[in-house]
Amino acid sequence: MLSFNEAEFVAQTESLVALRPAIETLVDRLVDEGYDNVLLVGAGGTYAQMWPYEHLARRSSTLPVRAAIAAELVVSGDARLGERTAAVFTSVSGTTDDSLRAIAYCKERGAHTVGFTGHADSPVAQQVDTALVSAPKAWPFDIQLLLFMGRLLSRRGEFEGYHRLADEIAVLPRVLVDVARQAEPAASAFAEAHKDTDYHFLIGGGNLWGFTYLYSMCILEEMQWLRTTRVHSAEFFHGSLELLEEDTSVVVFQGEDETRAxxxxxxxxxxxxxxxxxxxxxxxxxxxxxxxEFRGLLAPLVLDTVMDRVSKHLERVRDHSLDLRRYYRVMDY
Structure with missing residues (x-):
């Protein structure tokens, strides 16, 4: 497979699965100590990656769980944020400035801050109250967030299948390699067909809406400098459909939850x-x-694996490195 280090991928995914005991211990402590609301805080892709777990809580629980953009949280606040808030942060590098400011903001208001990152000595890991560290560069954060939210809902009697789900997550390192291998031909074909396409229209819904936003903004726009429109499938008929033309590249992300229709x-x-x-x-x-019954919950993780294959092939056919930036962490802002 193109630009795919299987051994590294498996090791990184195994490091995420291995966090289960620490995550469960943390969640049990938060529940036992009376924390009664959860704030999922991110910036860019890490913000979008929170949405499936806000979505899971909203449809399954009466627990107040909401996603927040780190920079906006600091300037706008949150009326529920306080001493009974668990504020969860994710950062691959552990150095995201907006998240660091939001961590400080949440701690000043008494929240218990939790950080998922790949670097134990990073600023995020050092500043949060509880750091849960995986292998460096391990991405995405869906395994940790699903274990965290699943355990939390389970403790509240709102997710009786959690223990079976958590046990099955142990097979994901192998399963996701199989997904990547199966996706390779379609990824290559898509890239070849669209090497000169400069605009893509992306559609997704349910717990894949966050991934739709992420892939549009953080991959196609940020990493490939391509123009995109992204729209939630439930909102598609309220404006964005007017942009469609006969030659518009439409990319649909389809999952297996109740929003599939x-x-x-x-x-x-x-x-x-x-x-x-x-x-x-x-x-x-x-x-x-x-x-x-658990396939729908894993849809964001599966699609991330599939579309990573697409990204690597777009990088190849367009001769445009996924690491190339003009402005992000290049210029002061």
Whole structure:
């Protein structure tokens, strides 16, 4: 597979799975000590990656759980933020300035701050109250966040299948390698067909809306300098559909939760206008060892693996490094 170090990928994913005991111990302590609301704080991709777990809590629990943009939180505040708040942060490098300011802001208001990162000596790891450290560069944070939120809902009697889910997560290092291998031909074909495409229209919903936003803004825009539109499948018919033309590249992210029909509806309309509609569907992957009832919860992680293959092939055909930046962490802002 192109630019895929299987041994490194497996080791990184195993390091995420291995955090289960520490995550469960932390959640049990937070519950026992009476923390009664959760703030999921991120910036850019790490903010978008919080949305599936806010979504899970909203549809399954009465616990107040909300995602927040780090920089906005600091200037706008949050009325519930206080001594009974668990504020969760994620950062691959552990150096994100907006997140560091938000950590300080939350701690000043008495919240217990939790940081998931890949570097124990990073500023994020050093500043949060509880740091849970994986292998360097391990991404995405879905495993940690699903374990955290699943355990929390389980303790509240709102997720009775958590222990089976957590046990099955142990097979993910192997399962995701299989996903990457299966996705490789489609990823290469998409990149070859779109090496000269400078605009993509992305659609996703449910717990894949965060990934849709992330892939649009943080990969295609930030890492490939391509223009995009991103729209939630439930909002597709309220404005953005007017941008479709016969040659518009439409990319649909389809998962397996209760919102699937909304994305099907948007896809069906897009095909009536555009001759260039590509669907990346988690249902196409076997995920051996994962129970049908949990497949939907793992959709963001599966799509991240699939689209990483697409990203690497776009990098190849466009001769545009995914690490190249003009402004991000290059200029002062």
């Amino acid at each position: 909304l994305t099907d509806r948007a896809e069906a309309f897009a095909r009536r206008v555009s001759k260039d509609v590509t669907v990346f569907d988690t249902r196409d992957y076997a995920l051996e060892g994962i129970s049908p």
